[in-house]
Amino acid sequence: MTNIIIYNNESKAQWIVDELKNKNPIFVCVIANTETGKIKGISAAGQFPEVTDYTPPADVEYVLFGKPSCIPFIPVTPEGIPTPAIITKVSLSLANIPMIVVDGGLKVKPAIPFITIGGEPGNDIRTGRAAQNVAEVIKRAQILGQTLSKFSDYLVIGESIAGGTTTALGVLSAMGIDAKNRVSSSMPNNPHDLKIKTVEEGMKSAGINFGDLKDEAVKAIEILGDPMLPALSGTAIGFAEEKPVILAGGTQMAAALAVINSLEPNVLENVAIGTTKWIIQDKTADLKGLVNQIKNIPVLAANLDFSKSRFGGLKAYENGAVKEGVGAGGAAIAAMLKTGIDSAEINKAVEKEYERLMSLK
Amino acid sequence: MTNIIIYNNESKAQWIVDELKNKNPIFVCVIANTETGKIKGISAAGQFPEVTDYTPPADVEYVLFGKPSCIPFIPVTPEGIPTPAIITKVSLSLANIPMIVVDGGLKVKPAIPFITIGGEPGNDIRTGRAAQNVAEVIKRAQILGQTLSKFSDYLVIGESIAGGTTTALGVLSAMGIDAKNRVSSSMPNNPHDLKIKTVEEGMKSAGINFGDLKDEAVKAIEILGDPMLPALSGTAIGFAEEKPVILAGGTQMAAALAVINSLEPNVLENVAIGTTKWIIQDKTADLKGLVNQIKNIPVLAANLDFSKSRFGGLKAYENGAVKEGVGAGGAAIAAMLKTGIDSAEINKAVEKEYERLMSLK
Numbered sequence: 001m002t003n004i005i006i007y008n009n010e011s012k013a014q015w016i017v018d019e020l021k022n023k024n025p026i027f028v029c030v031i032a033n034t035e036t037g038k039i040k041g042i043s044a045a046g047q048f049p050e051v052t053d054y055t056p057p058a059d060v061e062y063v064l065f066g067k068p069s070c071i072p073f074i075p076v077t078p079e080g081i082p083t084p085a086i087i088t089k090v091s092l093s094l095a096n097i098p099m100i101v102v103d104g105g106l107k108v109k110p111a112i113p114f115i116t117i118g119g120e121p122g123n124d125i126r127t128g129r130a131a132q133n134v135a136e137v138i139k140r141a142q143i144l145g146q147t148l149s150k151f152s153d154y155l156v157i158g159e160s161i162a163g164g165t166t167t168a169l170g171v172l173s174a175m176g177i178d179a180k181n182r183v184s185s186s187m188p189n190n191p192h193d194l195k196i197k198t199v200e201e202g203m204k205s206a207g208i209n210f211g212d213l214k215d216e217a218v219k220a221i222e223i224l225g226d227p228m229l230p231a232l233s234g235t236a237i238g239f240a241e242e243k244p245v246i247l248a249g250g251t252q253m254a255a256a257l258a259v260i261n262s263l264e265p266n267v268l269e270n271v272a273i274g275t276t277k278w279i280i281q282d283k284t285a286d287l288k289g290l291v292n293q294i295k296n297i298p299v300l301a302a303n304l305d306f307s308k309s310r311f312g313g314l315k316a317y318e319n320g321a322v323k324e325g326v327g328a329g330g331a332a333i334a335a336m337l338k339t340g341i342d343s344a345e346i347n348k349a350v351e352k353e354y355e356r357l358m359s360l361k
Numbered sequence: 362m363t364n365i366i367i368y369n370n371e372s373k374a375q376w377i378v379d380e381l382k383n384k385n386p387i388f389v390c391v392i393a394n395t396e397t398g399k400i401k402g403i404s405a406a407g408q409f410p411e412v413t414d415y416t417p418p419a420d421v422e423y424v425l426f427g428k429p430s431c432i433p434f435i436p437v438t439p440e441g442i443p444t445p446a447i448i449t450k451v452s453l454s455l456a457n458i459p460m461i462v463v464d465g466g467l468k469v470k471p472a473i474p475f476i477t478i479g480g481e482p483g484n485d486i487r488t489g490r491a492a493q494n495v496a497e498v499i500k501r502a503q504i505l506g507q508t509l510s511k512f513s514d515y516l517v518i519g520e521s522i523a524g525g526t527t528t529a530l531g532v533l534s535a536m537g538i539d540a541k542n543r544v545s546s547s548m549p550n551n552p553h554d555l556k557i558k559t560v561e562e563g564m565k566s567a568g569i570n571f572g573d574l575k576d577e578a579v580k581a582i583e584i585l586g587d588p589m590l591p592a593l594s595g596t597a598i599g600f601a602e603e604k605p606v607i608l609a610g611g612t613q614m615a616a617a618l619a620v621i622n623s624l625e626p627n628v629l630e631n632v633a634i635g636t637t638k639w640i641i642q643d644k645t646a647d648l649k650g651l652v653n654q655i656k657n658i659p660v661l662a663a664n665l666d667f668s669k670s671r672f673g674g675l676k677a678y679e680n681g682a683v684k685e686g687v688g689a690g691g692a693a694i695a696a697m698l699k700t701g702i703d704s705a706e707i708n709k710a711v712e713k714e715y716e717r718l719m720s721l722k
Contacts, residue, residue: 064504096511098508099508100508103477109477111479111497111501112501112504113476113477113501113502113504113505113508114477115474115475115477116464116470116474116475116476116477117474118472136472140472140473140474143425143473143474144474147474150457150459151459151512151513152512
């Protein structure tokens with residue numbers, strides 16, 4: 001069975017897979033908040049709006065400690081569906097890949113070491129004033145990426161932020177990339193109309209139209225983005241100046257790609273997207289269609305499969321729940337490349353970890 | 362000429378020097394503030410008390426950018442004496458050693474990426490309530506050290522905090538180590554009496570006596586220490602569980618040694634002190650006498666020499682000004698071990714960097 005699905009720019013993608021085999025990656029997770037994630041119906045995490053402030057720190061605490069410290073419950077929905085961080089945790093652990101956490105702009109800080117680069121929590125993009133301090137965060141993140149490139153062979157960089165596909169739609173639209181009905185969702189029923197309406201309100205508030213900020217990534221983020229994007233894009237740029245970078249996520253990474261392409265297009269030689277099978281199988285979204293409007297970079301997908309799971313909470317991934325997040329797909333790819341384990345071993349380890357996690361309930 | 366002076370535990374020190382040759386270190390600088398540094402006459406940095414809040418961030422910004430961003434002047438005293446970060450900067454740059462900055466507890470944050478581990482700025486130790494959140498910071502720092510040990514062969518960890526030798530005297534005294542007249546100073550005239558009086562006031566406020574906290578490092582720091590110590594000691598412990606650590610500094614590192622020895626004595630197998638010639642030549646202090654009351658670990662010293670400098674500001678180092686700080690000695694040792702350059706090359710590069718720095722004035 002295929003462990004890593006090659007999904008875009010096949011020849012270069014295959015070259016990257018060969019090149020990174022047995023190499024030592026570093027995993028970075030950028031965590032941040034945006035009030036956009038609290039809009040009713042926009043995010044699975046936003047079902048209980050006040051919880052979205054805790055989701056990102058809980059995710060990274062869980063990866064590191066095996067349970068969150070900032071919330072008194074496990075990162076599993078009432079229906080038993082676990083955070084995608086379960087895949088990240090298992091993958092990093094199987095391959096002994098270290099994680100560094102970056103605070104893109106948080107309301108609640110995690111109880112673990114994290115890197116501060118001057119970001120602030122994001123506003124509701126309907127205001128047209130989504131994020132602050134964007135240029136400065138990108139600059140500091142770039143320094144961080146340059147520093148990290150001295151420690152490891154390549155970077156896998158993921159995110160945890162609720163509402164991130166809506167802000168991705170915002171940034172992509174401002175930059176002239178047709179992303180309507182193309183961004184993914186953590187829910188089986190992708191609320192495209194609500195996302196589009198939210199972005200349109202933000203555009204109206206800021207007095208801009210589709211494509212007005214084609215070459216102004218910083219402004220696009222300030223108006224319609226979120227604090228994760230400058231931190232992630234800047235870190236990727238700094239690292240990719242020297243060594244390969246895997247943007248680990250779904251359609252949000254198309255927004256990061258647009259930002260990087262606008263600021264430092266040359267580094268894209270060193271950039272690919274790593275995601276999960278569930279993203280590229282998502283009929284409600286179109287990652288390839290987004291990527292190829294920007295730059296024909298490779299897209300890889302971890303061929304994970306929870307259909308045989310004993311647990312409904314994991315099977316739900318096969319029916320469109322969650323799909324990706326916390327760099328799950330990229331972490332799984334990196335674990336397979338580093339150690340030679342196959343995707344079935346990751347499925348199995350996730351199954352075991354889910355059982356452990358539920359026993360903490 | 363000797364490049365690295367072997368000063369304590371000669372056989373093990375020589376073994377370490379051989380072992381670390383051509384290896385890849387990581388340099389960590391822990392920066393923090395304590396109000397203790399603002400006591401009149403206690404610190405060279407405290408000549409202008411309000412400036413001590415800016416000294417640590419300015420030091421690391423200078424190392425990274427070549428000039429501070431948080432202050433509008435260069436890190437050189439009115440007499441032209443430069444920060445010891447000039448040695449750190451030159452050494453890291455010559456050997457391409459990456460720096461990671463840790464916020465131990467800062468009033469002013471640097472405009473560069475830094476790691477947050479929950480520390481708060483420290484109080485005047487005369488209150489007997491010197492530092493907060495000490496146990497938690499040690500715990501998070503330990504995780505940080507464990508993570509960093511995956512990236513590099515050994516750790517060189519230094520500090521920048523004004524007033525640090527007084528808080529070192531406080532912690533050492535509380536833990537029953539006779540440090541009176543043994544801690545060093547950044548000034549040629551070491552104000553021992555003032556330091557002793559300050560510590561005695563703190564002890565009185567907290568109702569403790571010399572040696573009362575022999576096995577209670579956390580409490581000793583809470584009462585008489587500073588926020589740099591838990592961050593530095595914890596990081597060193599986490600890293601030294603796996604790989605060698607050089608505590609880069611003067612007599613403050615004896616306090617870190619006492620803390621580590623109290624919390625995780627086993628890791629001391631992997632710990633040495635790296636400092637400068639000026640510290641071991643300091644007639645007003647006694648690093649060896651401190652270390653050997655705690656644990657006979659190796660002490661190495663970079664044999665730097667500014668006596669032939671064209672600049673009075675550098676020559677001042679030969680007359681007892683500054684001596685050490687910002688991990689200068691350890692950084693110089695690491696640069697020599699990594700690249701094979703000799704101490705004369707570092708002297709020369711410092712001379713050139715001083716000229717550049719003064720031209721920015």
